[in-house]
Amino acid sequence: MAKKRVYEYAKEKNISSKDVINEAKKMDIHFNTHMSAMEDNQISALNNVFSSNKQAETKKVPEKNTSVSHQNEKQKNKGDHHIDNAKKQSRTNQSHQKGKAVNNEKKSTSTNGKNRQAQNHKQNQPNKQADNNGSRTTKQQTKSTKPAREKRSTDPTVSVGTDKKKAGNKPFRNRGSMGTHGGYNKRKKKGKKNESRPVTPPVPRKQRELPETLVYSEGMTVAEIAKKLHREPAELIKKLFMIGVVATQNQSLSKDAIELLAAEYGIESEEKVEVDISDLDVYFNQEVDESKLVERPAVVTIMGHVDHGKTTLLDTLRNTKVSEGEAGGITQHIGAYQIEKDGKKITFLDTPGHAAFTTMRARGANVTDIAIIVVAADDGVMPQTVEAINHAKAADVPIIVAVNKVDKPSANPDRVMQELTEYGLIPEAWGGDTIFVNISAKFGQNLEELLEMILLVAEVQELKADPDRLALGSVVEARLDKSKGPIATVLIQEGTLRVGDPVVVGTTHGRIRVMVNEKGRRLKTAGPSTPVEITGLNTAPLAGDQLVAFEDEKTARSVGEAREKQAMAEQRTATHRVTLDNLFSSLQEGELKEVNVIIKADVQGSVEALASSLNKIEVEGVRIKIIHTGVGAINESDVTLAAASNAIMIGFNVRPTPQAKVQADQNEVDIRLHRIIYNVIDEIETAMKGMLDPEYEEKVIGQVVVRETFTVSKVGTIAGGFVTDGVIRRNSGVRLIRDNIVIYEGELASLKRFKDDVKEVKNGFECGLMIKDYNDIKVDDVIEAYEMVEIKR
Numbered sequence: 001m002a003k004k005r006v007y008e009y010a011k012e013k014n015i016s017s018k019d020v021i022n023e024a025k026k027m028d029i030h031f032n033t034h035m036s037a038m039e040d041n042q043i044s045a046l047n048n049v050f051s052s053n054k055q056a057e058t059k060k061v062p063e064k065n066t067s068v069s070h071q072n073e074k075q076k077n078k079g080d081h082h083i084d085n086a087k088k089q090s091r092t093n094q095s096h097q098k099g100k101a102v103n104n105e106k107k108s109t110s111t112n113g114k115n116r117q118a119q120n121h122k123q124n125q126p127n128k129q130a131d132n133n134g135s136r137t138t139k140q141q142t143k144s145t146k147p148a149r150e151k152r153s154t155d156p157t158v159s160v161g162t163d164k165k166k167a168g169n170k171p172f173r174n175r176g177s178m179g180t181h182g183g184y185n186k187r188k189k190k191g192k193k194n195e196s197r198p199v200t201p202p203v204p205r206k207q208r209e210l211p212e213t214l215v216y217s218e219g220m221t222v223a224e225i226a227k228k229l230h231r232e233p234a235e236l237i238k239k240l241f242m243i244g245v246v247a248t249q250n251q252s253l254s255k256d257a258i259e260l261l262a263a264e265y266g267i268e269s270e271e272k273v274e275v276d277i278s279d280l281d282v283y284f285n286q287e288v289d290e291s292k293l294v295e296r297p298a299v300v301t302i303m304g305h306v307d308h309g310k311t312t313l314l315d316t317l318r319n320t321k322v323s324e325g326e327a328g329g330i331t332q333h334i335g336a337y338q339i340e341k342d343g344k345k346i347t348f349l350d351t352p353g354h355a356a357f358t359t360m361r362a363r364g365a366n367v368t369d370i371a372i373i374v375v376a377a378d379d380g381v382m383p384q385t386v387e388a389i390n391h392a393k394a395a396d397v398p399i400i401v402a403v404n405k406v407d408k409p410s411a412n413p414d415r416v417m418q419e420l421t422e423y424g425l426i427p428e429a430w431g432g433d434t435i436f437v438n439i440s441a442k443f444g445q446n447l448e449e450l451l452e453m454i455l456l457v458a459e460v461q462e463l464k465a466d467p468d469r470l471a472l473g474s475v476v477e478a479r480l481d482k483s484k485g486p487i488a489t490v491l492i493q494e495g496t497l498r499v500g501d502p503v504v505v506g507t508t509h510g511r512i513r514v515m516v517n518e519k520g521r522r523l524k525t526a527g528p529s530t531p532v533e534i535t536g537l538n539t540a541p542l543a544g545d546q547l548v549a550f551e552d553e554k555t556a557r558s559v560g561e562a563r564e565k566q567a568m569a570e571q572r573t574a575t576h577r578v579t580l581d582n583l584f585s586s587l588q589e590g591e592l593k594e595v596n597v598i599i600k601a602d603v604q605g606s607v608e609a610l611a612s613s614l615n616k617i618e619v620e621g622v623r624i625k626i627i628h629t630g631v632g633a634i635n636e637s638d639v640t641l642a643a644a645s646n647a648i649m650i651g652f653n654v655r656p657t658p659q660a661k662v663q664a665d666q667n668e669v670d671i672r673l674h675r676i677i678y679n680v681i682d683e684i685e686t687a688m689k690g691m692l693d694p695e696y697e698e699k700v701i702g703q704v705v706v707r708e709t710f711t712v713s714k715v716g717t718i719a720g721g722f723v724t725d726g727v728i729r730r731n732s733g734v735r736l737i738r739d740n741i742v743i744y745e746g747e748l749a750s751l752k753r754f755k756d757d758v759k760e761v762k763n764g765f766e767c768g769l770m771i772k773d774y775n776d777i778k779v780d781d782v783i784e785a786y787e788m789v790e791i792k793r
């Protein structure tokens with residue numbers, strides 16, 4: 001049952017939520033907000049308080065008709081309309097009170113002392129209505145319907161459906177529906193006839209609260225949604241009907257229908273997004289907790305034209321900065337390094353050139369925060385400079401231009417500036433917003449200024465990450481080390497990676513065994529923007545692969561294995577095997593200049609004859625290349641060779657071994673089996689010309705047993721049959737089988753269900769049929785229906 005919330009309780013009691021919270025506090029029950037859920041025992045404890053309050057209020061009036069008088073008093077102030085209502089209510093209440101007395105008497109005989117006390121206590125409560133709905137609902141009423149009833153009787157003017165959104169929940173509203181089942185209306189009638197007779201009040205079935213939001217997935221059935229809404233499927237079916245959707249209980253509903261239904265109930269609807277845990281992007285796109293974000297170092301990539309000094313700049317920075325302050329630290333190339341400037345770190349990706357940058361980006365790793373475009377001042381803007389600019393712009397990464405080699409006499413930095421304006425990079429001095437720094441990478445000139453500019457751009461970008469979460473990162477470089485196994489340099493992007501963390505990297509997984517930084521020092525943890533070399537993965541990942549750390553190894557393993565499987569499946573479908581079917585298109589696309597063929601035959605003579613005939617085929621200058629011939633069955637090594645060299649396999653008077661057949665199916669190797677040389681030549685030639693006819697295969701689709709026959713003059717024999725298997729279609733081919741012998745093969749002339757012509761008749765149904773040009777159909781004949789389907793060669 002849905003828990004009652006404080007505000008709902010307060011509403012029922014006609015008091016403020018604050019009063020409830022305060023009163024509860026006195027009893028050492030702590031509700032944080034008006035939305036807090038209430039336990040049953042808490043409700044009854046509070047009931048005692050609030051009922052006694054009310055008792056105190058109404059003590060002065062005679063006990064019997066407390067509620068009536070109280071209400072009537074109230075009503076008097078509310079105009080004629082309300083007075084009428086109040087009168088009606090008063091009448092009902094009078095009868096209710098009497099009914100209650102009877103009822104309570106009954107109850108007290110069957111309950112123990114404790115309950116009796118409770119009952120008496122209830123009797124003393126004002127406006128308490130009795131119930132007489134049998135034992136089925138007794139428990140429910142004593143528990144939670146009480147406040148609802150109290151509310152009704154204390155204030156009859158609380159109109160039905162004041163809150164339309166939740167009106168469906170209100171017991172009051174349900175009286176109507178109760179009436180349709182006879183419960184309430186009957187009683188009402190009785191009440192009219194003889195008002196003095198005790199009448200049991202209606203006890204509306206307490207419905208559970210509607211959820212605030214209906215979380216659904218497309219294709220859910222009516223019954224499933226009913227469960228989510230805590231409503232009867234019949235009610236939903238009715239509502240659906242009203243909005244023009246005719247559905248049965250077990251029918252799946254479309255997204256639109258579900259949303260309309262939710263709107264009918266006045267609640268929000270939200271489609272449940274199925275999260276694929278093997279999709280690493282899901283982890284990267286997780287919501288961030290803004291409050292946990294802290295500043296992180298900028299990640300910088302250096303790009304530019306060949307020989308403009310990218311490597312020199314990276315080397316100079318590494319040599320002068322990395323080992324600074326770390327005596328004895330031997331800098332190593334791990335694909336990225338960090339330096340420190342004015343107490344702030346900057347991470348440099350140590351793989352210059354935009355090819356690496358773009359490869360990483362293509363693999364989903366947008367790790368770069370700032371791109372430095374190096375342009376040699378003596379050479380100016382070159383094709384790769386432009387490419388680098390375009391790549392940086394495509395990635396939406398801010399650019400700093402480093403005009404290099406300014407130490408050279410032939411250097412002309414102004415010309416570089418001038419040329420770059422064409423590409424939208426306008427120096428600040430000229431009114432633009434691109435930072436230009438004149439440097440000499442070789443002599444370390446102005447490098448401090450360059451670093452300052454990097455920090456400045458980084459500051460503007462407000463680069464932040466949450467170091468407390470599970471680590472996310474990207475592979476910068478990876479290799480297989482003979483002694484250490486797979487090694488990868490990872491740049492941590494979010495969270496902190498720890499030694500021992502289970503991780504998934506690309507399509508591999510493992511547990512971090514050792515982490516070292518660019519100085520060869522072992523690290524236990526690595527925070528955001530830190531590059532580290534890790535070992536412990538099962539296989540070497542690829543540059544740009546994403547790293548995700550997991551809480552437990554089991555999840556990491558299952559995600560890793562799922563990804564591995566996916567990757568294998570993708571790879572398999574990606575490999576483009578040459579088959580006779582796609583031979584022509586492959587030739588056209590220029591993928592093939594030679595058609596590789598493997599010949600296996602029963603005797604050497606056939607092999608040679610076949611090989612020389614195939615070599616003579618000439619189609620638009622494409623040559624057949626026989627890469628392997630042999631005598632005997634087609635074996636697994638033949639298939640492996642065919643797969644590796646994208647060859648078509650021809651078997652002449654031989655068959656593949658069972659293992660070879662399985663392997664050929666797996667590797668999608670096209671095996672053509674023939675017995676006539678001419679057919680082989682013809683088939684290959686037509687395939688090369690792109691004129692191969694599709695091949696069909698017969699497929700039996702159903703069976704009909706003849707139970708009766710009718711002969712109609714001028715029409716022929718009509719068979720009345722029963723479909724015992726599959727389906728028979730009007731356009732299917734048919735075979736008449738008598739005592740397991742095929743007597744006739746032909747087409748249907750007609751297919752009927754009763755008097756109607758139909759397209760098909762399914763298993764378990766009777767049908768009438770006629771076979772074209774054939775009348776000798778007998779009882780117990782079997783009619784087999786078949787179709788010709790095109791088979792993939």
Ligand SMILES: Nc1nc2c(ncn2[C@@H]2O[C@H](COP(=O)(O)OP(=O)(O)OP(=O)(O)O)[C@@H](O)[C@H]2O)c(=O)[nH]1
Pocket residue numbers: 304305306307308309310311312313352404405406407408439440441442443
């Ligand atoms: N005079 C001078 N020469 C420089 C400077 N920077 C680099 N060079 C020289 O320019 C040449 C090319 O430098 P690299 O750093 O290899 O250039 P790169 O852009 O990395 O070249 P690739 O790796 O081939 O793309 C080398 O001979 C460097 O010594 C500089 O600031 N001044």
